[in-house]
Amino acid sequence: MSATATETRPVAATGSRIAARFAKLRAEGRGALIPFLEAYDPDRATSMEILRGMPGAGADLIEIGVPFTDPMADGPIIQLAGQRGLKAGATLGGTLEMVREFRAGDSETPVILMGYLNPILSYGAERFVADAASAGVDGLIVVDMPPEEAEVLAPHAQAAGLDIIRLVAPTTDAARLKVVLNASSGFVYYVAITGITGTRSADPAALEAAIPRIRAHTDLPICIGFGVRTPEQAGHAARVSDGAVVASALIETMSRTLDSEGRATPGTAQAMLDQVRALAAAVRAPR
Amino acid sequence: MNKPLTRPNTYRSGPDAAGKFGGFGGRYVAETLMPLILEVEQAYNAAKADPTFDAEWRRLLTHYVGRPSPLWYAERVTEHLRAEAAPGMGAKVYFKRDELNHTGAHKINAVLGQILLAKRMGKKRIIAETGAGQHGVATATACALFNLPCTVFMGATDVARQQPNVFRMKLLGAEVVAVESGAATLKDAMNEALRHWVANVEDTYYCIGTVAGPHPYPVMVRDFQSVIGSETRAQMMEAEGRLPDVLVAAIGGGSNAMGLFHPFLDDADVRMLGVEAGGHGVDTVTGHAASLTGGRPGVLHGNRTYLLQDEHGQILEGHSISAGLDYPGVGPEHAWLHELGRVEYVNATDDEALAAFQLCSRLEGIIPALEPAHALAHVIKVAPTLPESTLIVMNMCGRGDKDIFTVARLLGEEF
Numbered sequence: 001m002s003a004t005a006t007e008t009r010p011v012a013a014t015g016s017r018i019a020a021r022f023a024k025l026r027a028e029g030r031g032a033l034i035p036f037l038e039a040y041d042p043d044r045a046t047s048m049e050i051l052r053g054m055p056g057a058g059a060d061l062i063e064i065g066v067p068f069t070d071p072m073a074d075g076p077i078i079q080l081a082g083q084r085g086l087k088a089g090a091t092l093g094g095t096l097e098m099v100r101e102f103r104a105g106d107s108e109t110p111v112i113l114m115g116y117l118n119p120i121l122s123y124g125a126e127r128f129v130a131d132a133a134s135a136g137v138d139g140l141i142v143v144d145m146p147p148e149e150a151e152v153l154a155p156h157a158q159a160a161g162l163d164i165i166r167l168v169a170p171t172t173d174a175a176r177l178k179v180v181l182n183a184s185s186g187f188v189y190y191v192a193i194t195g196i197t198g199t200r201s202a203d204p205a206a207l208e209a210a211i212p213r214i215r216a217h218t219d220l221p222i223c224i225g226f227g228v229r230t231p232e233q234a235g236h237a238a239r240v241s242d243g244a245v246v247a248s249a250l251i252e253t254m255s256r257t258l259d260s261e262g263r264a265t266p267g268t269a270q271a272m273l274d275q276v277r278a279l280a281a282a283v284r285a286p287r
Numbered sequence: 288m289n290k291p292l293t294r295p296n297t298y299r300s301g302p303d304a305a306g307k308f309g310g311f312g313g314r315y316v317a318e319t320l321m322p323l324i325l326e327v328e329q330a331y332n333a334a335k336a337d338p339t340f341d342a343e344w345r346r347l348l349t350h351y352v353g354r355p356s357p358l359w360y361a362e363r364v365t366e367h368l369r370a371e372a373a374p375g376m377g378a379k380v381y382f383k384r385d386e387l388n389h390t391g392a393h394k395i396n397a398v399l400g401q402i403l404l405a406k407r408m409g410k411k412r413i414i415a416e417t418g419a420g421q422h423g424v425a426t427a428t429a430c431a432l433f434n435l436p437c438t439v440f441m442g443a444t445d446v447a448r449q450q451p452n453v454f455r456m457k458l459l460g461a462e463v464v465a466v467e468s469g470a471a472t473l474k475d476a477m478n479e480a481l482r483h484w485v486a487n488v489e490d491t492y493y494c495i496g497t498v499a500g501p502h503p504y505p506v507m508v509r510d511f512q513s514v515i516g517s518e519t520r521a522q523m524m525e526a527e528g529r530l531p532d533v534l535v536a537a538i539g540g541g542s543n544a545m546g547l548f549h550p551f552l553d554d555a556d557v558r559m560l561g562v563e564a565g566g567h568g569v570d571t572v573t574g575h576a577a578s579l580t581g582g583r584p585g586v587l588h589g590n591r592t593y594l595l596q597d598e599h600g601q602i603l604e605g606h607s608i609s610a611g612l613d614y615p616g617v618g619p620e621h622a623w624l625h626e627l628g629r630v631e632y633v634n635a636t637d638d639e640a641l642a643a644f645q646l647c648s649r650l651e652g653i654i655p656a657l658e659p660a661h662a663l664a665h666v667i668k669v670a671p672t673l674p675e676s677t678l679i680v681m682n683m684c685g686r687g688d689k690d691i692f693t694v695a696r697l698l699g700e701e702f
Contacts, residue, residue: 069602070474070587072481073317079468091599117315117586122600144315144586148305169319171488176322191319195486 017110017138018163018186021061022221022242031238032060033283034223035276036114036247038081039064039098040090041254042264047085049269050254051102055109057273058280063141063245066095066115073143075198077248080255084262092119092128096135103136112165112186114141117153125153129160139163139186147183154183163187168214170194170206177217187221188214190241192228198248202227204236211241231282238283246279298552298629301620306502309626311619314501316589320481323488324589328503330408335510340403347399348514351432354396356384356515358522358680363650364663365670372671378533380670381526382653382683383519383547392656392685393543394425394496397511402429404507405492412436414487415494416480418445418473418539419611419658420452421685422496427461437461440480443471445610452689470604473539473614477588497540498618501589505618512546519680520550527678533669535560536682537662538632539576539611541618543684548630558631561621562665564607565634576605576613579625579632592619608637608693609657611685635664643667644687644694656685657693 025032035057037050054062065078067085074082092115099111113132120128120142132140140162145153150164157164163186171194172180181188190210192202207224214222224237225245237244254272257265301308306328314324334340348354361380369377385393398415405413413435417423423439430437439456443465446453456463469475477500484493498505498512516534523531534551536544538561551557566575575581578593585594587602595603595615607613624630635643644660646667647653655663662681670679687694695702 068600069469070478072478072588073319073485075482076468086601093599118594118596118602119600121585122596122598143317144589146314146316146318146321148321149313149315167318169317169322171319171322173322176325180318194319194488196482199486 032243033280034061034245035059036063038085039095040085040088041081042084043088046264053273057276061110063112068116075196077198077251081251092123100135110138112139117145126156129156133160139165141165181218190224191226193226231278234279235282308620308623311622315586316501319485324501352389355518368670378670378673378677378679381680386683386686390425392421394422397508398425398429400511401494410492411490414438416440416476420449424455426494427456427459431459440464440476442476443467497542498545499540509545513549515546516550531678531680533558533679535662537658538563539614541621547682561632562662563634564612565636566606576607577634578617590619592622611658635661639664654687656687657690659683
């Protein structure tokens with residue numbers, strides 16, 4: 001986070017948990033760590049244990065993946081996580097129920113759902129945002145819903161007070177950047193690589209060039225995801241932007257603890273939370 | 288690509304600027320792909336307006352593909368069906384013979400158009416997805432002709448059951464990637480091709496095989512395939528002095544059907560029948576691939592259309608005896624025509640298609656692909672119920688060389 005940006009950029013005025021959290025982080029002078037888990041992966045109880053443990057391990061915001069059979073922008077690691085989740089009985093409604101249970105013990109950590117449009121349409125867009133808001137969801141990332149197709153969901157989300165967090169990619173040119181940013185709220189998610197999740201690492205120099213380009217056009221916080229794997233990378237991403245999203249690297253760690261049939265073992269949740277701790281330490285390290 | 292419209296037209300005017308046919312179609316893709324999709328649309332619009340582009344495509348169709356494909360009066364099939372019909376009944380059946388195209392199916396029509404477009408766009412390599420392998424073979428062929436590296440994504444299940452086409456693609460110099468995810472069929476191949484495209488957007492053109500995917504693919508593939516219907520129109524006028532009464536075509540994604548139907552959409556007297564894959568029966572849960580008959584609207588692979596899905600919006604795997612028809616979705620323009628009632632969507636089961644496959648081989652000396660065997664299965668049902676004066680055109684969209692191993696196994700033959 002650059003000093004000048006900190007001084008000139010107002011907090012998004014939604015009064016939401018997301019805005020409040022970024023305001024708090026700004027006061028602390030650091031960026032956010034946003035770890036990811038896939039709902040019901042590898043089973044509901046373990047997934048719930050991971051979710052509950054994340055704030056204590058250092059998560060500033062939490063991104064929850066909603067399993068879908070055909071995750072177009074995800075690599076093999078998250079794709080497999082989704083398949084395990086579906087096998088364990090994951091549904092959109094069940095994912096909202098997980099958030100509701102989480103909220104009983106944590107009223108402050110922002111929760112963002114990441115998923116694809118079809119399960120939402122199947123649930124009913126209007127009913128979904130109402131239920132999501134009442135369960136305690138703060139923001140939505142809908143991978144296959146560009147601003148051009150957002151009419152189906154965005155007005156309902158706005159009415160329910162849910163942020164639509166948009167992805168900006170390296171391929172997003174200047175003209176398109178305006179369209180995307182105008183349709184964004186909560187924060188902006190910068191996709192650090194041209195590719196799918198979990199396949200390659202972000203180039204630090206490219207990030208240092210890309211973030212100011214976006215910063216010039218928006219007052220929203222900017223977080224970096226895709227290709228952020230190690231504590232060092234997370235620390236760097238959280239310094240050049242307002243936060244680092246780590247997904248595939250965490251799922252990979254978790255999946256290594258599973259037995260040969262993909263079931264959780266006693267150390268499963270702990271392995272993932274330990275890695276969140278290591279990432280959080282790097283994000284909190286003095287600049 | 289089409290001849291100018293001769294009268295006001297509602298059915299042929301779509302899609303709108305957002306790529307929508309009514310509420311179907313659109314561009315439901317990740318942000319990384321959006322700029323590329325918009326670039327393809329812009330390039331296609333420019334190409335369409337350039338007479339040299341059309342001229343080059345038509346030169347290839349004539350001298351490389353072998354178009355126009357003949358319109359064949361299937362006399363023995365007609366006589367056979369009349370023998371079972373009431374006096375004065377039994378429609379006259381024609382085949383539009385797109386199985387005679389180079390590479391054995393209609394797919395090459397749209398592939399050549401897209402490869403010419405990719406060259407205009409300065410793309411250095413081509414990717415494609417394939418189910419039965421016909422689109423993969425067509426793409427590999429065009430890439431060989433234009434000296435472009437080609438990677439074809441194909442479900443591992445399909446790789447196993449379509450070995451001859453896999454070998455063809457390799458002979459033609461393409462790399463075939465066996466996709467292991469999901470049920471390892473066409474749907475998964477398309478996912479993988481999209482993922483690969485996201486990672487290689489700079490230099491890669493994605494050549495889609497059917498009238499599905501994000502805008503502009505459904506309209507672009509339709510425009511290229513409409514050569515089938517345009518030729519049929521002229522040929523039927525020459526043969527019978529009037530338009531056909533009924534058009535019949537198989538529907539997977541729906542490219543051959545859209546190609547045949549589109550030039551006739553505004554001819555109110557022309558009845559159109561799209562035949563989906565009924566598999567083990569449309570009343571089974573995952574035993575068929577009839578997305579219009581047994582699915583409901585949703586979003587997959589960049590477009591809103593009818594999909595096979597469960598109550599939670601998870602996509603179901605389709606089943607068909609034909610690897611080319613087991614896609615759980617359908618082109619968005621078909622979804623629109625279905626809701627408007629302009630085209631009737633029916634289905635034929637695996638068994639019915641298998642019977643039609645054998646009947647056609649014996650009566651006409653034409654071994655059809657399993658895809659048009661579904662269309663023929665419906666012709667067998669409907670022709671005897673129509674008067675003798677009725678003219679039916681069925682699109683023989685592919686030949687059965689690729690399917691003889693599947694059919695032999697089902698018939699208990701071993702070799």
